[in-house]
Amino acid sequence: MKYLLVVALFLGAVALAQGPDANTLVIAQSRSTSTLDPAAISDAATFNITRGLVFASLVEIDADGKVTPSLAESYSVSETGTEVSFKLHEGLQCHDGEPLTAEDVVYSIKRAADPANAFTGNIVNFVFPNIGYVDARVDSELELTVVMSRYNPAAVAFMADILVHCKDAYEKMSLDQAANNPIGSGPYRVVEYVRGDRVVLEKVADYPLERGQGGWQRLVWRTIPEASTQAAELIAGNVDIVAGVVSDHVAAINNSGTATVKPVMGTRRISIWFSFNEKMAQSSPGAAAIQSVEVRRAIQYAIDVPSICANLLGVECERMTTLVNPPNDNPNLKPYPYDPELAEKMLDEAGYPRGADGVRFTLSLQSPNGLFANDVNLALTVAQYLEDVGIPTAVEVMETASVFTPLLQSHEAGPLFINSIGGGTWSPIRDMGLYASYKANNNYNDWNNPEWFDLYEKMLAERDPEARQAIVNDMLVIFYNDPPWILLYFLPSFYGVSDRIDWTPRRDDRIDPFTVHLVVN
Amino acid sequence: MFKSLLRAKWPLFAFVVLIVVSVTALIGPRVAPKDPNRQNIVTRLQPPMQPDRTGKVTAYLGTDGLGRDVLSRLLYGARVSVIVGFSAVFIGGLIGTSLGVTAGYFGGRLDSIIMRLADIQLAFPFILLAIMFLVVLKPGIWNLILILGVGQWVTYARIARAQTISQREKEYVEAAKALGARTLAVVFRTVLPNILAPLIVIASFNVSSVILSEASLSFLGLGVPPTVPTWGGMLAESRDQLLAGRWWLAVFPGVAIALTVLSFNLIGDWLRDFLDPRLRGIQ
Numbered sequence: 168m169k170y171l172l173v174v175a176l177f178l179g180a181v182a183l184a185q186g187p188d189a190n191t192l193v194i195a196q197s198r199s200t201s202t203l204d205p206a207a208i209s210d211a212a213t214f215n216i217t218r219g220l221v222f223a224s225l226v227e228i229d230a231d232g233k234v235t236p237s238l239a240e241s242y243s244v245s246e247t248g249t250e251v252s253f254k255l256h257e258g259l260q261c262h263d264g265e266p267l268t269a270e271d272v273v274y275s276i277k278r279a280a281d282p283a284n285a286f287t288g289n290i291v292n293f294v295f296p297n298i299g300y301v302d303a304r305v306d307s308e309l310e311l312t313v314v315m316s317r318y319n320p321a322a323v324a325f326m327a328d329i330l331v332h333c334k335d336a337y338e339k340m341s342l343d344q345a346a347n348n349p350i351g352s353g354p355y356r357v358v359e360y361v362r363g364d365r366v367v368l369e370k371v372a373d374y375p376l377e378r379g380q381g382g383w384q385r386l387v388w389r390t391i392p393e394a395s396t397q398a399a400e401l402i403a404g405n406v407d408i409v410a411g412v413v414s415d416h417v418a419a420i421n422n423s424g425t426a427t428v429k430p431v432m433g434t435r436r437i438s439i440w441f442s443f444n445e446k447m448a449q450s451s452p453g454a455a456a457i458q459s460v461e462v463r464r465a466i467q468y469a470i471d472v473p474s475i476c477a478n479l480l481g482v483e484c485e486r487m488t489t490l491v492n493p494p495n496d497n498p499n500l501k502p503y504p505y506d507p508e509l510a511e512k513m514l515d516e517a518g519y520p521r522g523a524d525g526v527r528f529t530l531s532l533q534s535p536n537g538l539f540a541n542d543v544n545l546a547l548t549v550a551q552y553l554e555d556v557g558i559p560t561a562v563e564v565m566e567t568a569s570v571f572t573p574l575l576q577s578h579e580a581g582p583l584f585i586n587s588i589g590g591g592t593w594s595p596i597r598d599m600g601l602y603a604s605y606k607a608n609n610n611y612n613d614w615n616n617p618e619w620f621d622l623y624e625k626m627l628a629e630r631d632p633e634a635r636q637a638i639v640n641d642m643l644v645i646f647y648n649d650p651p652w653i654l655l656y657f658l659p660s661f662y663g664v665s666d667r668i669d670w671t672p673r674r675d676d677r678i679d680p681f682t683v684h685l686v687v688n
Numbered sequence: 689m690f691k692s693l694l695r696a697k698w699p700l701f702a703f704v705v706l707i708v709v710s711v712t713a714l715i716g717p718r719v720a721p722k723d724p725n726r727q728n729i730v731t732r733l734q735p736p737m738q739p740d741r742t743g744k745v746t747a748y749l750g751t752d753g754l755g756r757d758v759l760s761r762l763l764y765g766a767r768v769s770v771i772v773g774f775s776a777v778f779i780g781g782l783i784g785t786s787l788g789v790t791a792g793y794f795g796g797r798l799d800s801i802i803m804r805l806a807d808i809q810l811a812f813p814f815i816l817l818a819i820m821f822l823v824v825l826k827p828g829i830w831n832l833i834l835i836l837g838v839g840q841w842v843t844y845a846r847i848a849r850a851q852t853i854s855q856r857e858k859e860y861v862e863a864a865k866a867l868g869a870r871t872l873a874v875v876f877r878t879v880l881p882n883i884l885a886p887l888i889v890i891a892s893f894n895v896s897s898v899i900l901s902e903a904s905l906s907f908l909g910l911g912v913p914p915t916v917p918t919w920g921g922m923l924a925e926s927r928d929q930l931l932a933g934r935w936w937l938a939v940f941p942g943v944a945i946a947l948t949v950l951s952f953n954l955i956g957d958w959l960r961d962f963l964d965p966r967l968r969g970i971q
Contacts, residue, residue, distance in 0.1 A: 395928050415733070415753070415932045478729040543914060547754055550915075551727040564914055 186404035190384035192668070192680055194408045195391045195400060197537055199363045201568055202346040205330035206279035207288040211435075211589050211676045212410075214289070214328075216366050216388045219378065219679065221351035222330035225253050225272065226323055227378070230673045230682075232593030234324050237378060238272070238331055238352070248318030248630075249301075251326070255309040258375050261333035262356045269311035271352075274334035276303040276313065284342065287576055289328050292608040297600040298322045319627050320635065321594040354379030355386060365389045382681045392537050401426045401663040408670065408678060409663035411540045414481025417661060426665045430482065431672045433660040434492045434590035436598070437539065438652035439532065439549060440612040442581025453530040453558070454582035456519055463650050464503075465513035469556040471505035472655055475548055479541055482659045489643040490602075492657060495595035495636075497643040503654060510556045527557040533574070533584040535567040539658060546585050549653065575611050586611065587658065591675050595639045599623070602651075614651035699958035702951035709948050713770035716763035721746070724764040724917045728755035733929070736936050750936040752925060761917035762940055768918045769948065772833055772902045773895040779837025780898075781891055784844025789883070791845065792852025793875050803849070806842040814839050815904060822910040829912045832905065836898050847890060851883035885963040892959055896952035903945050919945050 187193045198212035205222050208214060219227060225239040236242070239253040259267035279290040280300060294300070299316035306312055315322060336350040349357050354376070355368035368386040371379065389406065391397045398416040400406040402423040412420065417428045441457045442448070448458050456462050476484035486502035514520075519527040530553065534546035543564050550560040560583070565571040574580040591597040601609045605620055622642045629635040662672040670683040731740070731747070732755040739745050749758040791802040809817075818835050825831045855861060856879065864878045903920030905911040912918055919941040926937035 393927065395931050398931050413928060415929055415934075419931045419933075474729060478732055544754055547914060548727060548729055551754075562914060 187387070187407065189685055191387060192383040192385070192408075192683055193387045193389060193406045194410070194678055194680070195389045195397050195406045196410045197390070197392050197394070197397065197540075199390045199392070199568060200360075200366060200388075201362070203349040203357065203360060203366070204286075204288070204342065204346045205275065205332050205349070205351075206284065206286045206290055207346065208330070209288045209292065212390075215410075215676070215678045216368070217330060217349070217351070217353075218328070218677075219353060219681075220355045220368060220386070221349055221353050221357055222332060223351075223353040223376070223378075224327050224329055224331060226327050228324055228327045228591075228593060230675075230679075232591060234327070234593075237376065238267070242323060244323070248322075249299075249315045250312050251315070251323055252306065252310065252312045255311075256376060257309065259352070261336060261350055261352050262371065263333070263336050263350050265333045265335050267331070267333060267352055268308050269305045270308075271333045272329075272331050273303045273305050273311050274337070275331045276300075276329060278337065279329070287608070290330075293600060294325045294328050296603045296607045296609070297325050297596070317624070317627055318630070319596065320630075320632075321596040324593055324597070325600075354382065363390055378681065383683070386680050394540065398663065401665065404665065404667075406663075407665040407668050408683070410660070410676075410678060412661040412663045413540045414479075414661065416663075417481065420663050424666075426663050429662045429664050429670075429672055431660050431662065431674055433658045434592060434675045435539070435658040435660070436487065436490060436492075436588045436590050437545070437655045437658045438487070438490075438586060438588075439583050439655065440581070440586050440652050441583060441614075441650075442578075443613045443615060443651070444578055444581060445613075447579070447581045451529070451531075451582065453528040456528045457530070457582055459517055460649050461513060461517035462519060464648070465510045465517060465556075466553070466558075466653055467503035467650060468506045468510035468513065469558075470549060470552045470653060470655070472502070474505070475545065476656055476659070479544060479548060480656075480659060484656045484659055487654050487656055489646045489654070490590075490652070491595045491598040491639070491643060492590045492592050495592065495598070495639070497640040497647075499640070500643060500647050507552075507556055514556065514558075521557045525557055526559055530558055530560045530583055531563055532560050533563045533565055533571065533580055535571040535585065535587075536564050538567045538571070538585075539587045540661075542585055542587070545655075576608070578611055578613055580611065583653075584612075586652075589676055590657065595636070596627070599626075599639070599642070612651055616645060616649050616651075619645050619649075696958055698954050702954035702958075705947055705951040706955065709766055709944075709951075710770060712763055712766040714767075716766050720757075720760035720763045721748070722757040722760045724756060724760040725915055726756060731755045733934055735934075749940050750934075752922070752937055753929060756917075758922075758936060758940055761922055762919070762944060764917045765919040765922060765941065766944070768829065768912065768916065769899050769902060769945075772829065772836065773899045773952075775833045776836035776840060776898045776902075777891050777894045779833065780840025780894065781844050781887065783838070784841035784846075785848045785880075785887060787841065788845035788848025789852050789875055789880060792849035793856055793879065795853075799849070802845065806845055809839075809842050815901070818901065818905055819908070819910055822905065827905075827910050827912060829916065832902060832911055836901055839901075840894055840898065843890060843894065844887060847886055848883060851886060852879055855879050855882055889956055889960040889963060892952055892956035896949040896956075899945065899952070900949055 196212040198210055200213045202208060208217060223238045225237060227235050227237045229235055238255055238259060240256045242251060242253045244251050255269060261267055279286055298319050301316050302314040304312050331352045337345060354371055354374040356371055357366060358369045359367035366388045370384050391400060394413045397409045398412060398420055401409045401420060402425055404425050412428055420426050420428050441463055448454050472486035476482055488500040488502050489496055514527055521527055532546050532550055534543050536543055546562045550562050553560040602614060605615045619642055622638055626635055626638040629638060664670055667686055668683050669686050731751055732753055734747050734751045736748060736750040737745050747757050752758055787802050791799040818839060821835045822831060861878055864874050902911060906918045906920030907924040911920055922941035923938060929937050
């Protein structure tokens, strides 16, 4: 009996170690999913699980940054540029069988905009301020129009983040129910959701759109916060894709014989933000000092970004010059070089000489834990560089979801805080949209440069692409000279990819399972 | 006492280890070859005894993921472990013994209240309780000591109470009372010295469990800030490097914790035997 038990346990262990079957794709991300409410989603990890899978959008953005129709078969922009009209495909429906019409799309938009719901998702914080959302109306059963306060050349692309859901289903649900029991409109339905652990999706039979054709029968999105566990699961064959492999694991994965690391030059912007929050600025001498543009510029010279990339991340990288990803950036701007002596001289001239103890002023730097690969180590490294020029900096490590993110969203993080913001290459406006206005929710550090915000409106109004890029370049010079961030780098991403699949990662954080294929031996 | 210690091999070994750890905690920061927080990402993850560009070995136990000297962090970490271990046990022992003696000597409703409080605290898993308090109070060395100390009082209270109940009816206590000694004097001068032996034994075991708890909480990121080197924190930081074969980051703090905890346990065993006349001399 005892031996039988041992054999059964062994067989059980072998069965567990066999990994996913040929119809199942398992993807691991470090960040936990806190909500599946389509209007409340704000992080890239949850967008990966939901956008284009559980919830379809009016349009999609492909890997090259091109806008392609999805639920909408066509769209048109009005002469004034303040109205975008969409025509939906026929025969669409939500996962509960409810027909999906223009009324549902308008409901999806208005539900997100309703102040009573107090959503803080990407749609409210990023899409609406950028497109200048005013209203949405139903024109016919399959036609709708989104009304905006101003022309924005990238408006339709921004609308790819509007996750469409059905009115009848969501009207019946409380916000809490909507966060946990999504009823989607995309090619996959949620069959299991264990917060902080996994989301399991299953293919919807007879999905009418082209995007729903082919693909995996079952998708398992696992939350694995720890980098070493992610790598171990990949090597053991229990996971097919790991997002955010740390450079220290690259050799172990490549030598495993079961998986390979695929690096990609990401578009995510890693930087340290200075807080301009009025209360924060009065909270300490250090917080007051960084209000000075001379101090902020001096600090740029104190940080050796290429060395951080080469040693901490294990890749060569060029320091970012502004918030905009190449090739939309200003090519005339050169990255701030590492020159600690110049930094010290500039700090002296700014009126902050070293005291008898060698200290100019002190700062604290808040860092999330596990928001992106090596975040805490990056904070500690930057703190060391600052200390070297006479600015001892205490690092406060914070739990990401429950402590850091709420602080960020209430604009109370600081005086320094690490931030990781997704980016794109399809338009400079995508990246500049963070600072659409002084009051924008995503202006987490309350940066207020009137010249920037004036030019922002002019830039949006400009119809000629070349003239618009000229304004963008001028704005980026402002950003460079009055830096609201310690400019660091665009995050190089390492994806761990199992040898049983064929997949090329995209630059923009997005993992699209429709582009992942099983290798046929 | 020392003769007995010298005769026993393992307790002697433990005693030597604890002296080394205590001396390290005391003078470690002075003898540490480098600033434990000084980073140099260019020389990160160097294995032990690796010569630098000039051919000299400067990082005897290697460097960590940020190029900090592992030996220096280990020496500084001893201070945190020892301070936390002794302080928390002192706080727990003081609170627990006072409440236990009070409950045992006076009995009645006071006894019931103190013991029900102890039962309530025992109903919560300690680590869960510590995590809850540290999230509210924010991690830091003094909060850690306070929580670990408060978490230990029940053990002392129960033993002190049981011992006091067994002692309070004895003739020497009656004699003290008959001679007109005040209640406080009877409790602290007459009863307390006679119940200390088992409490000292428990305390020696307890130091090791507190050091382990500190290591566990630091491992979870709830101990002390990342800039304060602790053995538990060092272990936590080593997780991401184990897969890459950087064994020295886990082995050295791991061995330090294991040796210290083992030594306190061995000393506890020996003290128990030594302080109990029935077991004294039995090999």
